Amino acid sequence: xxxxxxxxxxxxxxLPQLLEWLAQARPDVVCxxxxxxxxxxxxxxALEAAGYASAVSGQKTYNGVAIxxxxxxxxxxxxxxxxxxxxxxxxxxxxSGMRVICVYCPNGQAVxxxxxxxxxxxFAALRDYLAKELAAHPRLAVAxxxxxAPEDRDVHDPKAWEGQVHxxxxxxxxxxxxxxxxxxxxxxxxxxxxxxxxxWDYRMMxxxxxxxxxxxxxxxxxxxAEACTASTIDKSPRKLERPSDHAPVIAELRPS
DNA sequence: ATGGCTACGATCCGTAGA
Numbered sequence: 443x444x445x446x447x448x449x450x451x452x453x454x455x456x457l458p459q460l461l462e463w464l465a466q467a468r469p470d471v472v473c474x475x476x477x478x479x480x481x482x483x484x485x486x487x488a489l490e491a492a493g494y495a496s497a498v499s500g501q502k503t504y505n506g507v508a509i510x511x512x513x514x515x516x517x518x519x520x521x522x523x524x525x526x527x528x529x530x531x532x533x534x535x536x537x538s539g540m541r542v543i544c545v546y547c548p549n550g551q552a553v554x555x556x557x558x559x560x561x562x563x564x565f566a567a568l569r570d571y572l573a574k575e576l577a578a579h580p581r582l583a584v585a586x587x588x589x590x591a592p593e594d595r596d597v598h599d600p601k602a603w604e605g606q607v608h609x610x611x612x613x614x615x616x617x618x619x620x621x622x623x624x625x626x627x628x629x630x631x632x633x634x635x636x637x638x639x640x641x642w643d644y645r646m647m648x649x650x651x652x653x654x655x656x657x658x659x660x661x662x663x664x665x666x667a668e669a670c671t672a673s674t675i676d677k678s679p680r681k682l683e684r685p686s687d688h689a690p691v692i693a694e695l696r697p698s
Numbered sequence: 699a700t701g702g703c704t705a706c707g708a709t710c711c712g713t714a715g716a
Binding site: 451452454455476478502503504549550551557589606607608641643644645646647648655657684687 | 701702703704705706707713714715716
């Protein structure tokens with residue numbers, strides 16, 4: 443089975459690209475971020491016609507997350523329980539005996555800003571939530587836009603980015619704290635081509651220059667990591683007309 | 699050189715993304 447994550451940067455604008463990609467890649471489960479619409483604006487019927495059920499936590503203009511699945515979604519939970527946050531960034535559901543958590547982690551804007559402090563607090567709350575979910579669900583996948591490039595090899599120009607938001611030491615420490623709950627970065631379970639990224643700035647022809655960051659990730663609990671046979675980033679939708687600035691990340695899992 | 703796109707909801711520019 444294929445589990446994917448994609449920050450679509452407006453599900454309304456990106457619906458044609460999303461439908462085309464679903465038909466081509468045929469993922470079984472997809473975590474979507476940055477819907478930028480409340481639930482009434484979510485294209486539930488078009489996705490249903492494409493074979494996908496959806497769980498949605500929408501928000502106007504900003505944020506908004508969804509999980510698409512060919513199999514039924516149950517036990518849907520929005521947000522981080524106990525962490526009061528009006529921003530719609532987290533959605534969990536169970537599908538085929540696997541717990542899936544879709545995350546859109548805060549951007550952080552600039553090191554030292556209020557949004558940066560919010561990002562670090564948010565990551566601490568996520569860490570505690572994931573530790574609890576792991577205890578309850580051995581088969582756990584956490585997929586989304588983490589807005590952290592874990593290592594320098596995940597950055598096109600580490601010198602230029604040194605100390606900046608997405609790569610700063612506190613953010614990378616917060617990222618490692620997620621892994622220390624027992625999750626694996628599926629992408630790094632395998633040999634990968636150098637300079638593989640998941641996001642490229644719209645400006646400065648960044649995609650053509652491959653001036654990107656790897657900030658979108660699929661994390662897997664030990665039993666799922668054991669079943670994982672591949673993890674890739676699909677650059678093809680980034681080449682289409684009017685693309686999202688992010689590319690989908692896919693993890694392939696052997697059936698249990 | 700600190701910009702450069704894109705989406706959104708508001709107007710005909712500001713906010714945010716990363």
